[in-house]
Amino acid sequence: MGQTSQKFGNNLQISHHHFSVFLLLSFISWFGSTEAYQNYTVGDSLGWYDKLLKPTVDYQKWVAGKNFSLGDFLIFNTDNNRSVIQTFNLTTYQYCDYNNAQDNDTIEWIILDLSSTSVQKVSIEVPLVTLGMNYFFSGSYDGEQCMNGQRFNINVTYGEGLPPSLIADDGSSQTPALSPESGGDDVESPPTKSFASIFDHPVNNGDVTATIDDSKSRASIVTCNVMHIVLLLLVMIYSGLLGF
Template sequence: MAQRRYGFGLVTSFFCISGCIALISLSGCAEAYQNYTVGGSLGWYDNQEKPEVDYQKWASAKNFSLGDFLIFNTDTNHSVVQTYNLTTYKLCDYEDAREKDTILWSSSDPSNTATHAVTVPVPLVKEGPNYFFSSDYDGEQCQNGQHFMINVTHGQGLPESLKDPSDQSPGPVSPDSGDDSVPDTVVPSSFNNPQEQSADDNEPSGSVALTAWGDKFLNGLLLMVLGTTLQTLMI
């Protein structure tokens, strides 16, 4: 009977430890900034070139937060435009966009026949609606499916490398305000772009700190359970 009692205690301890490990792992994942490859393996192209693309459908399955990156895998015949202006987005028009609410991350030269692949990382630095499109060929690529919108939440906020040096982060503009413009967004030129990471690569600082705390807690818990178990067996 005593052996059964010890066995039950060991099993209980095992499940307690396993539960703690799972909780710590989940917490670490929740804290990490994310990189999202736009369109997955299809990349960033219009549906004349890749008929199967549906960027809005791709975006609807994701949760985007400040500090995340969008990775655009495309070529020099397609551009990457980010805007906070709904009118600019609907018109697929970069040329007439307001300077303060639209960013051209990657331009193209349609007359250049030497097309080559490019990867364009775009940080999400402002909450609220963010719109993306390609403005090439007078907006034809945008009209042919190369566009999408996302809603960016606060999440854990911007990492230090993406914060405005003035430490004044502009807020989202209400669509009912009647003003399509938004305050300046300054992205420091020295920020570090996160690279595509596997599960084994280094996590961002917030996740690392939480995981380190979890490791210490887990080690202490293991020692405590082990000591209690040995003490019980010796009785």
């Protein structure tokens, strides 16, 4: 009888240990999956320039180790002598030439300020709304900046999917606070997106209502996550996994 009780106690202890390990692994897995949308400053402190101006820039090296997902924003800190071409066409990217690009595979992002006659610092904020390979380069000066290192490519994954502020009423992706500008008549050019750089936090783009709703939603998620963490810690303490 004593041996049976001891065996039962050992089995209970082993099961208790396995349950504790399971809880810890579940906690780690759950915590690692709660990534929010990210804002990435391209080139960090170096900004968005070519190697002729900033010889140490290496945008593909900057990309390494980062995980880009739908709903994230790329922030290009540069000047009004440079643009951001976003294309999904590898040939356009390789040749640093967007003059013959198609409307559905290439976009030019610029800061449009017709009153400016001098070089000014600008910030161009680009939302990631398309899965797969996204290619970026500067289209200014007939591709010279691109050929001198001002380009990179990234792979955009699904992540948490697009936030409500980047989804149009028909369910397709959209880029808020943007207005298309028409191109020239003689040369085929990609659609141009021009906008004022007034967003403090790009992932909260959208109208006032959407921003408020998104903030409330994030606050609720954070509160729920904290409660889950506290609950899991209490269970692990009770189970003896943390040694208390």
